[in-house]
Amino acid sequence: MDSTTPAQPDFRSRQSHHAAHDREIESLAEFDHVVSAHGTLAHYRVQAVDLTDRTDVLMSADPTGAVFLGCPMAPGAAARVAAAGALVFPPIPGLPFDPYRARVYSPDELYASLDEGYASTPDASSYDWFQQTRADGDVFASMLRAVHDDAVSDALDELLIGTRVVGVMGGHAMARGTAAYAGAARLGRELARAGFTVATGGGPGAMEAANLGAYAAPFDDAMLDEALLLLAEVTSFTPSITDWARSAFEVRERWPRGGASVGIPTWFYGHEPPNAFAAHIAKYFANATREDGLLARCDAGVVFLPGAAGTVQEIFDNATPNYYESRGEPTPMVLVDKEHWTERLPAWPLLDSLAGGRTMQSRIALVDRIEEAPAALKRLGG
Structure with a gap:
């Protein structure tokens, strides 16, 4: 499996954004910077940072009103x-995921441990945990899922600043x-080369294809043609997710440091694995949160390729705020x-018919061929 991180666009200036404005600390480097620059932890939020080697600072700095979320210490x-006025939410042992995580997944x-088979990966383990806890109705587990999904949403918002x-x-x-x-x-590929951040539902099929295209954007056109031939040797994630995922990592290994895009999948449909071409994966337990968040973040428009029930749902999930203009000016839909x-x-x-006579009517288009979609999106103001 490829350990090379794909090239990252300049999505944000994380340290200045958090330390100076949001008062969130999400890495040990940020923690050290805050202590050095300000000499206090008062009212900061420290999220999923291992502080076991910062005992001296924790014993001396003012933590009044601070919140520590899943920070080993x-x-x-x-x-x-805690005695000095901070709230401490300790790490939760035995979970296959971190509910307090500060970043989206990669x-x-x-897919860590994919060499041992998909069943050994954190993705599969998290799905198994979800299935078990959803069945028994444990309120603690449902709280952990909600905390995790909120943390993922926060991380995704930070990731997409300025895109x-x-x-x-x-x-x-x-x-x-x-x-x-x-x-x-x-x-x-065309959307990524035009400067857009491509976002998909993060799964297989059309979603994987669009993320693959964004990954291929920095390379010459022949790269994508070759990658498509390699991937065609394993056409689907059934019957073997392991083989399907391995073939994607083989493409990444042959062409490392591809373009970055976003995938937003869900363990609600855990039988559909996440694709390996989205550099940033915001994976949720709650599908409703995932669907709304995916569409709400597509501020430059949405292209709907042929699909079934899930895609139809997404069309009208996106049409509703466009109809009421609840997110401002309607976003283009192709x-x-x-x-x-x-x-x-x-x-x-x-x-x-729904759009008739409303502002959104000038922001929707139906085209015959996929090659027409970028021009239609541009024409609609995307």
């Missing part, structure tokens, strides 16, 4: 900061090796494949 240090993190995000939605059944998959990959959206699953006539 010596027992004496934890007792001291493919390498979720223009275009969502690409489509079905998980789109197989590698098909013309549709190749078209979705080229769409992702539906690809006229026959699919007017005959097989006739979402377009309803969407067009």
